[in-house]
Amino acid sequence: MPSIKLRAKALEGGLIEVKALMTHPMETGLRKDSAGELVPAHFISEVIVTANDKEVMKANWGGSISKNPYMAFTYKGAVGDKLKLTWKDTKGGTDSGELVVA
Amino acid sequence: MKRRTFLGNTLALATTGAALSTGLLAPQWAAAAGEASAASEASPSPFNLKALDEVLKSLNATDAKTSDAIKIKAPEIAENGAVVPVSISTTLAGVSTISLVVSNNPNPLAATFTLLEGTSPDVTTRIKMAKTAEVIAIVQAADGVHIAKQNIKVTLGGCGG
Incomplete structure (x- = not known):
């Protein structure tokens, strides 16, 4: 199952609205499981979105972002832009998703 | 933040100091240097x-x-x-x-x-x-x-x- 759902919509005024939903546990490292053991920290710490290989958004996150994180923003772009979202987590995991703005 | 800068400066001084001074002082400087490097490793991110x-x-x-x-x-x-x-x-x-x-x-x-x-x-x-x-x-x-x-x-x- 892909870990990233990426959506883009062209708005008026040459703006593109990007919405992204990632599948990730986002463990803070402060939570205890049912056995009382601390669950080690494991969260997405960096998200980079590029449009036609040019960065449009970089997000740095801590453990306070919800499980299965969502983010949305708009940028100046056009239909046909190639979007790519890449995330990295605190355990060295990474994934990316791509989309052509329609 | 200020404390860390201070430690960093102390460390820089300590390295030169240890090189110039007697063997008697060296272990103390070495201990201080170890502490400083541990501190800088422990908190690199504002998210922590x-x-x-x-x-x-x-x-x-x-x-x-x-x-x-x-x-x-x-x-x-x-x-x-x-x-x-x-x-x-x-x-x-x-x-x-x-x-x-x-x-x-x-x-x-x-x-x-x-x-x-x-x-x-x-x-x-x-x-x-x-x-x-x-x-x-x-x-x-x-x-x-x-x-x-x-x-x-x-x-x-x-x-x-």
């Missing part, structure tokens, strides 16, 4: 800071002015602290970063969004809130750092444990 003051300081927001030009869109009451939708937008010019801080969370800094050329100063995400707290938006604009706050009541905390 626990005190709100330190987080604000790391974002240069300690004396930032509250601005009406920043809008926080979030519920006044969050039934589930595990998922609280928050949008931050601003009409300030030349915005380079938007940071999101939750005052009562164990690690207050939740996110820093870096806006690149052409990106609108308007971001949305979902955060966890341990308990009722102020959500603070910190915006680095062309003319300095501005902040805005909104109180969110949480009926069920979202950080487990």
Whole structure:
């Protein structure tokens, strides 16, 4: 199952609205499981979105972002832009998703 | 931050000092040097800071002015602290970063969004809130750092444990 759902919509005024939903546990490292053991920290710490290989958004996150994180923003772009979202987590995991703005 | 700079300086002095001074002093310097390097490894990220003051300081927001030009869109009451939708937008010019801080969370800094050329100063995400707290938006604009706050009541905390 892909870990990233990426959506883009062209708005008026040459703006593109990007919405992204990632599948990730986002463990803070402060939570205890049912056995009382601390669950080690494991969260997405960096998200980079590029449009036609040019960065449009970089997000740095801590453990306070919800499980299965969502983010949305708009940028100046056009239909046909190639979007790519890449995330990295605190355990060295990474994934990316791509989309052509329609 | 100041303490770390101080330790760094001490370390630099210590290295030269140890090289020049007698063997008697050397073990002491060595111990001090070890401590300093451990401190710099332990806290590289503002996301690991626990005190709100330190987080604000790391974002240069300690004396930032509250601005009406920043809008926080979030519920006044969050039934589930595990998922609280928050949008931050601003009409300030030349915005380079938007940071999101939750005052009562164990690690207050939740996110820093870096806006690149052409990106609108308007971001949305979902955060966890341990308990009722102020959500603070910190915006680095062309003319300095501005902040805005909104109180969110949480009926069920979202950080487990």
